[in-house]
Amino acid sequence: MSSPEQSPKVLLTGAAGHLGRQIATRLATTGCRLALCDVAGARLATLATELGDGRAGSTHSILTIPADVTDEAAARGAVAGAHELLGGLDVLVNAHGVEGPTSPVEALDPADVRRTFDVNVMSLFWLCGAAAEVFKAAGGGRIVNLASGAGLAGGAFTGVYHASKHAVVGLTRSLxxxxxxxGIVVNAVCPGFVTSPMVDRIVSSLGRLDLPTEYAHMVPLGRYADPDEVAETVRYLACEAPEYMTGACLVLDGGLRA
Structure with a gap:
């Protein structure tokens, strides 16, 4: 196990969500020093307790930063707080997000569209901007964005979500x-359908209960991605990928777009 001085210091947003918990667990097991951020403070505290008591193999205490990162000041404060609490910052992992509305384009509620872009896109500008300041002063760092296969294609009735994830892919490449x-590397993970509550909600809202089976039949590997497979890909980019790898959007879709 790495010493505290050698262990990557990571700020993970969306940590209390389904994929966020998996990513936090994987990073803790790897030996990272974690500052976990989420708007759901109670669930965040529970996760930190679970990870910090050794059950996940972590040898470091887990720090928490409850914050709504759609607020610019709160997002920048989360980065500053992680930097202070951890005694430095090496990696920013943006794993928060919402699925957005599922409705015909002519029936969209502007508030739903704005909310989706505030969470999925605007918050990344504040977080990445604050992290860039820290990383420039330190001589380098890593940013990992959780994008989606939806950011590489279109989708009927889910255009808001798809457009927001296209923005994440574009921002990743631009940064x-x-x-x-x-010396700052920026990469993204683009999962296809993942076994998760978010995907279940999308399927339910579309009224397509046959969609999971139909999708699985389209995927060469014949199944959804497991959340831990996404978490391992994030861990790789955060801790292990060559520094020469930047601007990459790693597709994790079982071969669907091969």
Whole structure:
């Protein structure tokens, strides 16, 4: 296990969500020093207790930063807080997100559209901007964004979510170009359908209970991704990927887009 001085210091947003918990567990098991951020403070505290008592194999205490990162000041404060609490910051993992509305384009509620983009897109500008300041001062760092296969394709009745994830992919690639000269690498993970409550909600809202079976038949591997497979891919980009890898959007869809 790495010493505290060698262990990557990571801020993980969306930590209390389904995928966020898996990512937090995987990073803790790896030996990362974690600052967990989420708007759901109670669930965040529970997760930190579970990870910090050794059940996940973590040898470090787990720090929590309850915050609504759609607020610019709160997002920047989360980065500053993680930097202070951890005694530095090496990695920012943006794993928060919402699925957005599922309705015909002519029936969209503007408030739902704004909310989706506030959570999935605008917050990343504040978080990545604050992290870039910290990383530039330190001589480098890593940013990992949880995008989606939806950011590489279209989707009927889920255009708001797809558009928001296209924005995440575009921001990832743009920041890789902008921040590379400062030694900052920026990558994304683009999962296909993952076994998760979010996917269940999308399927239910579309009224397509046959969709999981239909999708699985389209995927060469014949199944959804397991959340831990997504978590392992995030861990790889956060802790292990070569520093020469930047601007990459790793697709994790069982071969659907091969």
């Amino acid at each position: 890789a170009l902008e921040l590379g000269p400062s």
